Amino acid sequence: MSEHQSSADKDVDGVTERHNARMARKKEVIDKKIEAARREAGVLVITCGNGKGKSSSAFGMAARALGHGMKVGVVQFIKGAIATGEENFFRRFPDEISFHVMGEGYTWETQNRERDVANAEIAWQRARELLSDPTIGLVVLDELNIALKYKYLDVQRVIADVQARPAMQHVVITGRGAPPELIAVADTVTEMQPIKHAFAAGIAAQAGVEW
Amino acid sequence: MSEHQSSADKDVDGVTERHNARMARKKEVIDKKIEAARREAGVLVITCGNGKGKSSSAFGMAARALGHGMKVGVVQFIKGAIATGEENFFRRFPDEISFHVMGEGYTWETQNRERDVANAEIAWQRARELLSDPTIGLVVLDELNIALKYKYLDVQRVIADVQARPAMQHVVITGRGAPPELIAVADTVTEMQPIKHAFAAGIAAQAGVEW
Numbered sequence: 397m398s399e400h401q402s403s404a405d406k407d408v409d410g411v412t413e414r415h416n417a418r419m420a421r422k423k424e425v426i427d428k429k430i431e432a433a434r435r436e437a438g439v440l441v442i443t444c445g446n447g448k449g450k451s452s453s454a455f456g457m458a459a460r461a462l463g464h465g466m467k468v469g470v471v472q473f474i475k476g477a478i479a480t481g482e483e484n485f486f487r488r489f490p491d492e493i494s495f496h497v498m499g500e501g502y503t504w505e506t507q508n509r510e511r512d513v514a515n516a517e518i519a520w521q522r523a524r525e526l527l528s529d530p531t532i533g534l535v536v537l538d539e540l541n542i543a544l545k546y547k548y549l550d551v552q553r554v555i556a557d558v559q560a561r562p563a564m565q566h567v568v569i570t571g572r573g574a575p576p577e578l579i580a581v582a583d584t585v586t587e588m589q590p591i592k593h594a595f596a597a598g599i600a601a602q603a604g605v606e607w
Numbered sequence: 608m609s610e611h612q613s614s615a616d617k618d619v620d621g622v623t624e625r626h627n628a629r630m631a632r633k634k635e636v637i638d639k640k641i642e643a644a645r646r647e648a649g650v651l652v653i654t655c656g657n658g659k660g661k662s663s664s665a666f667g668m669a670a671r672a673l674g675h676g677m678k679v680g681v682v683q684f685i686k687g688a689i690a691t692g693e694e695n696f697f698r699r700f701p702d703e704i705s706f707h708v709m710g711e712g713y714t715w716e717t718q719n720r721e722r723d724v725a726n727a728e729i730a731w732q733r734a735r736e737l738l739s740d741p742t743i744g745l746v747v748l749d750e751l752n753i754a755l756k757y758k759y760l761d762v763q764r765v766i767a768d769v770q771a772r773p774a775m776q777h778v779v780i781t782g783r784g785a786p787p788e789l790i791a792v793a794d795t796v797t798e799m800q801p802i803k804h805a806f807a808a809g810i811a812a813q814a815g816v817e818w
Binding site for chain 1: 622623630631634643644646648649652654656659660661664665666668672673674675692695696718744745793795796798804806808811812815816
Protein backbone atom coordinates (compact mmCIF):
# COMPACT_ATOMS: atom_id res chain seq x y z
CA MET A 397 0.00 0.00 0.00
CA SER A 398 3.03 2.30 0.30
CA GLU A 399 2.77 3.35 -3.32
CA HIS A 400 -0.79 4.54 -2.74
CA GLN A 401 0.21 6.53 0.31
CA SER A 402 2.77 8.39 -1.75
CA SER A 403 0.09 9.72 -4.12
CA ALA A 404 -1.53 13.13 -3.86
CA ASP A 405 -3.66 13.86 -0.76
CA LYS A 406 -6.90 14.08 -2.72
CA ASP A 407 -6.37 10.68 -4.35
CA VAL A 408 -6.92 8.75 -1.11
CA ASP A 409 -7.88 5.45 -2.70
CA GLY A 410 -5.40 5.60 -5.57
CA VAL A 411 -8.10 5.67 -8.29
CA THR A 412 -6.49 8.50 -10.23
CA GLU A 413 -3.01 7.04 -9.89
CA ARG A 414 -4.07 3.60 -11.10
CA HIS A 415 -6.08 5.15 -13.92
CA ASN A 416 -3.13 7.24 -15.06
CA ALA A 417 -0.77 4.27 -14.96
CA ARG A 418 -3.24 2.20 -17.02
CA MET A 419 -3.62 5.04 -19.53
CA ALA A 420 0.17 5.38 -19.80
CA ARG A 421 0.49 1.67 -20.64
CA LYS A 422 -2.43 1.94 -23.07
CA LYS A 423 -0.84 4.92 -24.81
CA GLU A 424 2.39 2.95 -25.25
CA VAL A 425 0.60 -0.04 -26.80
CA ILE A 426 -1.54 2.10 -29.11
CA ASP A 427 1.36 4.32 -30.19
CA LYS A 428 3.28 1.19 -31.15
CA LYS A 429 0.34 -0.13 -33.18
CA ILE A 430 -0.06 3.23 -34.95
CA GLU A 431 3.66 3.22 -35.74
CA ALA A 432 3.29 -0.25 -37.27
CA ALA A 433 0.26 0.66 -39.41
CA ARG A 434 1.72 3.15 -41.88
CA ARG A 435 0.70 1.91 -45.28
CA GLU A 436 -1.69 4.20 -47.19
CA ALA A 437 -4.17 2.29 -49.31
CA GLY A 438 -7.72 2.27 -50.52
CA VAL A 439 -9.59 -0.10 -48.23
CA LEU A 440 -12.48 -2.45 -48.84
CA VAL A 441 -14.88 -2.27 -45.90
CA ILE A 442 -17.78 -4.68 -45.42
CA THR A 443 -20.62 -4.19 -42.95
CA CYS A 444 -22.78 -7.27 -42.49
CA GLY A 445 -24.84 -9.06 -39.85
CA ASN A 446 -28.45 -8.72 -38.74
CA GLY A 447 -28.07 -5.67 -36.49
CA LYS A 448 -28.87 -2.04 -37.21
CA GLY A 449 -26.03 0.15 -38.50
CA LYS A 450 -24.79 -1.39 -41.74
CA SER A 451 -26.05 1.20 -44.22
CA SER A 452 -25.98 4.09 -41.77
CA SER A 453 -22.29 3.38 -41.10
CA ALA A 454 -21.59 3.56 -44.84
CA PHE A 455 -23.42 6.89 -45.07
CA GLY A 456 -21.45 8.20 -42.11
CA MET A 457 -18.29 7.35 -44.04
CA ALA A 458 -19.74 9.22 -47.02
CA ALA A 459 -20.14 12.31 -44.79
CA ARG A 460 -16.56 11.89 -43.55
CA ALA A 461 -15.20 11.57 -47.08
CA LEU A 462 -17.09 14.69 -48.20
CA GLY A 463 -15.62 16.48 -45.17
CA HIS A 464 -12.14 15.66 -46.45
CA GLY A 465 -12.95 17.08 -49.88
CA MET A 466 -13.25 13.67 -51.52
CA LYS A 467 -15.81 12.81 -54.16
CA VAL A 468 -18.24 10.00 -53.33
CA GLY A 469 -20.32 7.62 -55.41
CA VAL A 470 -23.29 5.63 -54.08
CA VAL A 471 -25.26 2.78 -55.61
CA GLN A 472 -28.20 1.44 -53.64
CA PHE A 473 -28.88 -2.08 -54.92
CA ILE A 474 -32.06 -3.15 -53.21
CA LYS A 475 -33.82 -0.33 -51.51
CA GLY A 476 -35.57 2.32 -53.48
CA ALA A 477 -39.32 1.96 -53.14
CA ILE A 478 -39.45 4.95 -50.78
CA ALA A 479 -37.20 8.01 -50.73
CA THR A 480 -34.84 7.71 -47.77
CA GLY A 481 -33.37 10.43 -45.60
CA GLU A 482 -29.89 9.66 -46.90
CA GLU A 483 -31.03 10.03 -50.50
CA ASN A 484 -32.86 13.30 -49.80
CA PHE A 485 -29.84 14.67 -47.96
CA PHE A 486 -26.97 13.63 -50.20
CA ARG A 487 -28.78 14.65 -53.40
CA ARG A 488 -28.21 18.23 -52.23
CA PHE A 489 -24.57 17.94 -53.33
CA PRO A 490 -24.64 16.70 -56.92
CA ASP A 491 -21.13 17.98 -57.64
CA GLU A 492 -19.64 16.03 -54.74
CA ILE A 493 -21.66 12.85 -54.53
CA SER A 494 -23.38 10.87 -57.27
CA PHE A 495 -26.28 8.96 -55.77
CA HIS A 496 -27.90 6.12 -57.68
CA VAL A 497 -30.93 4.27 -56.37
CA MET A 498 -31.32 1.22 -58.58
CA GLY A 499 -33.57 -1.21 -56.74
CA GLU A 500 -37.34 -1.44 -56.77
CA GLY A 501 -37.70 -2.07 -53.07
CA TYR A 502 -36.72 -5.11 -51.03
CA THR A 503 -36.42 -8.44 -52.81
CA TRP A 504 -39.47 -9.83 -51.09
CA GLU A 505 -41.50 -6.86 -52.32
CA THR A 506 -40.85 -7.31 -56.06
CA GLN A 507 -41.77 -11.05 -56.01
CA ASN A 508 -40.03 -11.44 -59.34
CA ARG A 509 -36.58 -12.98 -59.52
CA GLU A 510 -35.96 -12.22 -63.19
CA ARG A 511 -36.69 -8.53 -62.65
CA ASP A 512 -34.41 -8.48 -59.58
CA VAL A 513 -31.57 -10.03 -61.61
CA ALA A 514 -32.04 -7.51 -64.41
CA ASN A 515 -32.08 -4.61 -61.92
CA ALA A 516 -28.94 -5.89 -60.17
CA GLU A 517 -27.16 -6.09 -63.53
CA ILE A 518 -28.05 -2.47 -64.36
CA ALA A 519 -26.93 -1.39 -60.88
CA TRP A 520 -23.63 -3.22 -61.28
CA GLN A 521 -22.92 -1.39 -64.54
CA ARG A 522 -23.32 1.87 -62.62
CA ALA A 523 -21.06 0.56 -59.85
CA ARG A 524 -18.38 -0.37 -62.41
CA GLU A 525 -18.38 3.20 -63.72
CA LEU A 526 -17.70 4.50 -60.20
CA LEU A 527 -15.06 1.81 -59.59
CA SER A 528 -13.13 2.90 -62.67
CA ASP A 529 -13.23 6.63 -61.90
CA PRO A 530 -10.02 7.71 -60.11
CA THR A 531 -11.55 11.07 -59.09
CA ILE A 532 -13.94 9.24 -56.74
CA GLY A 533 -12.44 8.61 -53.29
CA LEU A 534 -15.21 6.50 -51.76
CA VAL A 535 -17.73 4.17 -53.39
CA VAL A 536 -20.69 2.97 -51.32
CA LEU A 537 -22.36 -0.20 -52.62
CA ASP A 538 -25.38 -0.33 -50.36
CA GLU A 539 -27.15 -3.68 -49.92
CA LEU A 540 -24.91 -5.31 -52.52
CA ASN A 541 -24.50 -8.28 -50.13
CA ILE A 542 -28.19 -9.11 -50.53
CA ALA A 543 -27.88 -9.13 -54.32
CA LEU A 544 -24.91 -11.50 -53.94
CA LYS A 545 -26.68 -13.68 -51.37
CA TYR A 546 -29.55 -14.30 -53.79
CA LYS A 547 -27.04 -14.75 -56.64
CA TYR A 548 -28.49 -11.88 -58.65
CA LEU A 549 -24.82 -11.13 -59.41
CA ASP A 550 -21.77 -13.40 -59.65
CA VAL A 551 -19.47 -12.86 -56.66
CA GLN A 552 -16.23 -13.54 -58.57
CA ARG A 553 -17.08 -10.93 -61.17
CA VAL A 554 -17.90 -8.42 -58.43
CA ILE A 555 -14.59 -9.15 -56.64
CA ALA A 556 -12.61 -8.77 -59.88
CA ASP A 557 -14.17 -5.37 -60.60
CA VAL A 558 -13.66 -4.17 -57.00
CA GLN A 559 -10.01 -5.26 -57.02
CA ALA A 560 -9.36 -3.51 -60.35
CA ARG A 561 -10.33 -0.11 -58.86
CA PRO A 562 -7.89 2.84 -58.43
CA ALA A 563 -5.31 2.15 -55.69
CA MET A 564 -6.45 4.86 -53.27
CA GLN A 565 -10.20 4.42 -53.74
CA HIS A 566 -12.16 3.14 -50.72
CA VAL A 567 -15.18 0.89 -51.12
CA VAL A 568 -17.87 0.08 -48.58
CA ILE A 569 -20.23 -2.84 -49.21
CA THR A 570 -23.23 -3.29 -46.94
CA GLY A 571 -25.97 -5.81 -46.30
CA ARG A 572 -26.83 -9.10 -44.64
CA GLY A 573 -25.36 -12.32 -45.93
CA ALA A 574 -21.94 -11.18 -47.17
CA PRO A 575 -20.47 -14.13 -49.08
CA PRO A 576 -17.28 -15.68 -47.58
CA GLU A 577 -15.36 -15.07 -50.83
CA LEU A 578 -15.96 -11.33 -50.44
CA ILE A 579 -15.05 -11.32 -46.73
CA ALA A 580 -11.81 -13.11 -47.62
CA VAL A 581 -10.62 -10.27 -49.88
CA ALA A 582 -11.86 -7.37 -47.67
CA ASP A 583 -9.62 -5.23 -45.45
CA THR A 584 -12.12 -4.35 -42.72
CA VAL A 585 -15.22 -6.38 -41.90
CA THR A 586 -17.69 -5.61 -39.13
CA GLU A 587 -20.59 -7.83 -38.21
CA MET A 588 -23.43 -5.80 -36.71
CA GLN A 589 -24.89 -8.01 -34.00
CA PRO A 590 -28.37 -7.10 -32.76
CA ILE A 591 -28.48 -7.03 -28.97
CA LYS A 592 -32.00 -5.61 -29.11
CA HIS A 593 -34.18 -3.71 -31.58
CA ALA A 594 -37.00 -1.21 -31.08
CA PHE A 595 -38.94 -2.95 -33.87
CA ALA A 596 -39.35 -6.08 -31.73
CA ALA A 597 -40.81 -3.89 -28.97
CA GLY A 598 -43.53 -2.66 -31.34
CA ILE A 599 -41.95 0.64 -32.38
CA ALA A 600 -42.24 1.43 -36.10
CA ALA A 601 -39.14 2.16 -38.21
CA GLN A 602 -38.34 5.78 -37.41
CA ALA A 603 -37.43 8.45 -39.99
CA GLY A 604 -33.92 9.69 -39.29
CA VAL A 605 -32.95 6.43 -37.62
CA GLU A 606 -33.82 3.48 -39.87
CA TRP A 607 -34.44 5.33 -43.16
CA MET B 608 -40.93 -33.14 -59.38
CA SER B 609 -44.24 -32.48 -61.11
CA GLU B 610 -44.49 -29.00 -59.65
CA HIS B 611 -41.17 -28.09 -61.28
CA GLN B 612 -42.27 -29.43 -64.64
CA SER B 613 -45.26 -27.16 -64.52
CA SER B 614 -43.08 -24.04 -64.27
CA ALA B 615 -41.98 -21.90 -67.24
CA ASP B 616 -39.72 -23.50 -69.85
CA LYS B 617 -36.74 -21.30 -68.98
CA ASP B 618 -36.86 -22.25 -65.29
CA VAL B 619 -35.72 -25.84 -65.92
CA ASP B 620 -34.29 -26.45 -62.44
CA GLY B 621 -37.00 -24.62 -60.52
CA VAL B 622 -34.61 -21.97 -59.11
CA THR B 623 -36.89 -19.06 -59.94
CA GLU B 624 -40.00 -20.85 -58.72
CA ARG B 625 -38.45 -21.83 -55.38
CA HIS B 626 -37.04 -18.33 -54.99
CA ASN B 627 -40.41 -16.75 -55.65
CA ALA B 628 -42.15 -19.07 -53.20
CA ARG B 629 -39.54 -18.25 -50.52
CA MET B 630 -39.95 -14.53 -51.16
CA ALA B 631 -43.75 -14.83 -50.93
CA ARG B 632 -43.43 -16.46 -47.48
CA LYS B 633 -40.86 -13.86 -46.44
CA LYS B 634 -43.14 -11.02 -47.52
CA GLU B 635 -45.96 -12.48 -45.44
CA VAL B 636 -43.78 -12.75 -42.31
CA ILE B 637 -42.31 -9.25 -42.72
CA ASP B 638 -45.65 -7.63 -43.51
CA LYS B 639 -47.02 -9.14 -40.30
CA LYS B 640 -44.10 -7.79 -38.28
CA ILE B 641 -44.49 -4.32 -39.78
CA GLU B 642 -48.20 -4.43 -38.96
CA ALA B 643 -47.32 -5.24 -35.33
CA ALA B 644 -44.71 -2.48 -34.98
CA ARG B 645 -46.87 0.63 -35.22
CA ARG B 646 -45.95 2.74 -32.23
CA GLU B 647 -44.22 6.06 -33.03
CA ALA B 648 -41.65 7.04 -30.43
CA GLY B 649 -38.29 8.62 -29.98
CA VAL B 650 -35.79 5.77 -29.75
CA LEU B 651 -32.56 5.39 -27.81
CA VAL B 652 -29.99 3.66 -30.01
CA ILE B 653 -26.65 2.39 -28.71
CA THR B 654 -23.73 1.30 -30.89
CA CYS B 655 -20.99 -0.49 -28.99
CA GLY B 656 -18.38 -3.23 -29.39
CA ASN B 657 -14.83 -3.21 -30.71
CA GLY B 658 -15.57 -3.20 -34.44
CA LYS B 659 -15.56 -0.31 -36.89
CA GLY B 660 -18.87 1.45 -37.52
CA LYS B 661 -20.09 2.83 -34.19
CA SER B 662 -19.56 6.55 -34.79
CA SER B 663 -19.95 6.38 -38.56
CA SER B 664 -23.35 4.73 -38.07
CA ALA B 665 -24.42 7.61 -35.82
CA PHE B 666 -23.30 10.14 -38.44
CA GLY B 667 -25.18 8.24 -41.11
CA MET B 668 -28.30 8.63 -38.96
CA ALA B 669 -27.51 12.35 -38.69
CA ALA B 670 -27.49 12.54 -42.51
CA ARG B 671 -30.80 10.65 -42.62
CA ALA B 672 -32.40 12.95 -40.06
CA LEU B 673 -31.24 16.06 -41.96
CA GLY B 674 -32.73 14.51 -45.10
CA HIS B 675 -36.09 14.34 -43.34
CA GLY B 676 -35.88 18.01 -42.38
CA MET B 677 -35.11 17.30 -38.74
CA LYS B 678 -32.68 19.31 -36.66
CA VAL B 679 -29.71 17.44 -35.22
CA GLY B 680 -27.42 18.02 -32.24
CA VAL B 681 -24.02 16.35 -31.81
CA VAL B 682 -21.69 16.20 -28.84
CA GLN B 683 -18.36 14.41 -29.30
CA PHE B 684 -17.13 13.42 -25.85
CA ILE B 685 -13.68 12.02 -26.37
CA LYS B 686 -12.35 12.71 -29.82
CA GLY B 687 -11.33 16.18 -30.82
CA ALA B 688 -7.53 16.43 -31.07
CA ILE B 689 -7.77 16.43 -34.86
CA ALA B 690 -10.54 17.80 -37.04
CA THR B 691 -12.51 14.87 -38.43
CA GLY B 692 -14.26 14.54 -41.76
CA GLU B 693 -17.64 14.44 -40.04
CA GLU B 694 -16.93 17.69 -38.18
CA ASN B 695 -15.70 19.45 -41.34
CA PHE B 696 -18.73 18.26 -43.25
CA PHE B 697 -21.56 18.84 -40.79
CA ARG B 698 -20.29 22.28 -39.77
CA ARG B 699 -21.41 23.41 -43.22
CA PHE B 700 -25.01 23.39 -41.98
CA PRO B 701 -25.04 25.45 -38.79
CA ASP B 702 -28.79 26.12 -38.98
CA GLU B 703 -29.62 22.42 -39.17
CA ILE B 704 -27.01 20.73 -37.00
CA SER B 705 -25.21 21.98 -33.92
CA PHE B 706 -21.86 20.22 -33.65
CA HIS B 707 -19.91 20.31 -30.38
CA VAL B 708 -16.47 18.74 -30.06
CA MET B 709 -15.71 18.68 -26.35
CA GLY B 710 -12.87 16.21 -25.84
CA GLU B 711 -9.14 16.82 -26.01
CA GLY B 712 -8.34 13.60 -27.83
CA TYR B 713 -8.56 10.03 -26.65
CA THR B 714 -8.37 9.35 -22.92
CA TRP B 715 -4.95 7.75 -23.21
CA GLU B 716 -3.65 10.88 -24.93
CA THR B 717 -4.52 13.37 -22.20
CA GLN B 718 -2.90 11.27 -19.40
CA ASN B 719 -4.85 13.33 -16.89
CA ARG B 720 -7.95 11.91 -15.24
CA GLU B 721 -9.04 15.10 -13.50
CA ARG B 722 -8.98 17.01 -16.76
CA ASP B 723 -10.92 14.22 -18.48
CA VAL B 724 -13.59 14.34 -15.76
CA ALA B 725 -13.88 18.12 -16.03
CA ASN B 726 -14.16 17.93 -19.83
CA ALA B 727 -16.83 15.22 -19.62
CA GLU B 728 -18.84 17.38 -17.21
CA ILE B 729 -18.73 20.38 -19.59
CA ALA B 730 -19.71 18.10 -22.49
CA TRP B 731 -22.64 16.70 -20.50
CA GLN B 732 -23.98 20.19 -19.82
CA ARG B 733 -24.04 20.72 -23.59
CA ALA B 734 -25.74 17.35 -24.08
CA ARG B 735 -28.42 18.30 -21.52
CA GLU B 736 -29.22 21.46 -23.48
CA LEU B 737 -29.80 19.36 -26.62
CA LEU B 738 -31.82 16.77 -24.67
CA SER B 739 -34.18 19.47 -23.41
CA ASP B 740 -34.74 21.14 -26.80
CA PRO B 741 -37.91 19.77 -28.46
CA THR B 742 -36.97 21.29 -31.83
CA ILE B 743 -34.07 18.81 -32.10
CA GLY B 744 -35.12 15.48 -33.62
CA LEU B 745 -31.87 13.55 -33.19
CA VAL B 746 -29.12 13.88 -30.60
CA VAL B 747 -25.79 12.11 -31.23
CA LEU B 748 -23.68 11.53 -28.11
CA ASP B 749 -20.49 10.27 -29.71
CA GLU B 750 -18.08 8.23 -27.55
CA LEU B 751 -20.20 8.85 -24.45
CA ASN B 752 -19.81 5.15 -23.60
CA ILE B 753 -16.07 5.65 -23.05
CA ALA B 754 -16.72 8.53 -20.64
CA LEU B 755 -19.13 6.25 -18.77
CA LYS B 756 -16.77 3.27 -18.83
CA TYR B 757 -14.05 5.32 -17.12
CA LYS B 758 -16.68 6.80 -14.77
CA TYR B 759 -16.01 10.35 -15.87
CA LEU B 760 -19.80 10.69 -15.64
CA ASP B 761 -22.37 8.95 -13.45
CA VAL B 762 -24.46 6.53 -15.51
CA GLN B 763 -27.67 6.99 -13.49
CA ARG B 764 -27.58 10.74 -13.98
CA VAL B 765 -27.00 10.27 -17.72
CA ILE B 766 -29.92 7.82 -17.95
CA ALA B 767 -32.23 10.19 -16.04
CA ASP B 768 -31.42 13.09 -18.38
CA VAL B 769 -31.82 10.92 -21.50
CA GLN B 770 -35.18 9.58 -20.31
CA ALA B 771 -36.43 13.10 -19.54
CA ARG B 772 -36.01 14.17 -23.20
CA PRO B 773 -38.92 15.15 -25.52
CA ALA B 774 -41.07 12.12 -26.44
CA MET B 775 -40.25 12.09 -30.17
CA GLN B 776 -36.55 12.89 -29.88
CA HIS B 777 -34.13 10.15 -30.96
CA VAL B 778 -30.77 9.66 -29.23
CA VAL B 779 -27.75 7.72 -30.44
CA ILE B 780 -24.96 6.90 -27.99
CA THR B 781 -21.72 5.42 -29.34
CA GLY B 782 -18.48 3.93 -28.04
CA ARG B 783 -16.88 0.83 -26.58
CA GLY B 784 -17.82 -0.37 -23.15
CA ALA B 785 -21.49 0.61 -22.97
CA PRO B 786 -22.55 0.06 -19.33
CA PRO B 787 -25.24 -2.61 -18.78
CA GLU B 788 -27.53 -0.09 -17.06
CA LEU B 789 -27.61 1.95 -20.26
CA ILE B 790 -28.18 -1.09 -22.49
CA ALA B 791 -31.08 -2.09 -20.23
CA VAL B 792 -32.99 1.14 -20.93
CA ALA B 793 -32.13 1.40 -24.67
CA ASP B 794 -34.53 0.54 -27.51
CA THR B 795 -32.01 -0.59 -30.12
CA VAL B 796 -28.52 -1.86 -29.35
CA THR B 797 -25.98 -3.08 -31.90
CA GLU B 798 -22.64 -4.58 -31.01
CA MET B 799 -20.11 -4.00 -33.78
CA GLN B 800 -18.01 -7.15 -33.90
CA PRO B 801 -14.68 -6.91 -35.69
CA ILE B 802 -14.24 -9.81 -38.11
CA LYS B 803 -11.06 -8.19 -39.45
CA HIS B 804 -9.53 -4.71 -39.58
CA ALA B 805 -7.17 -3.05 -42.10
CA PHE B 806 -5.22 -1.55 -39.19
CA ALA B 807 -4.02 -5.03 -38.13
CA ALA B 808 -2.76 -5.59 -41.68
CA GLY B 809 -0.55 -2.50 -41.43
CA ILE B 810 -2.83 0.00 -43.19
CA ALA B 811 -3.03 3.43 -41.50
CA ALA B 812 -6.39 4.90 -40.47
CA GLN B 813 -7.79 6.31 -43.71
CA ALA B 814 -9.42 9.74 -44.08
CA GLY B 815 -13.02 9.30 -45.16
CA VAL B 816 -13.21 5.85 -43.57
CA GLU B 817 -11.99 5.99 -39.96
CA TRP B 818 -12.06 9.78 -39.43
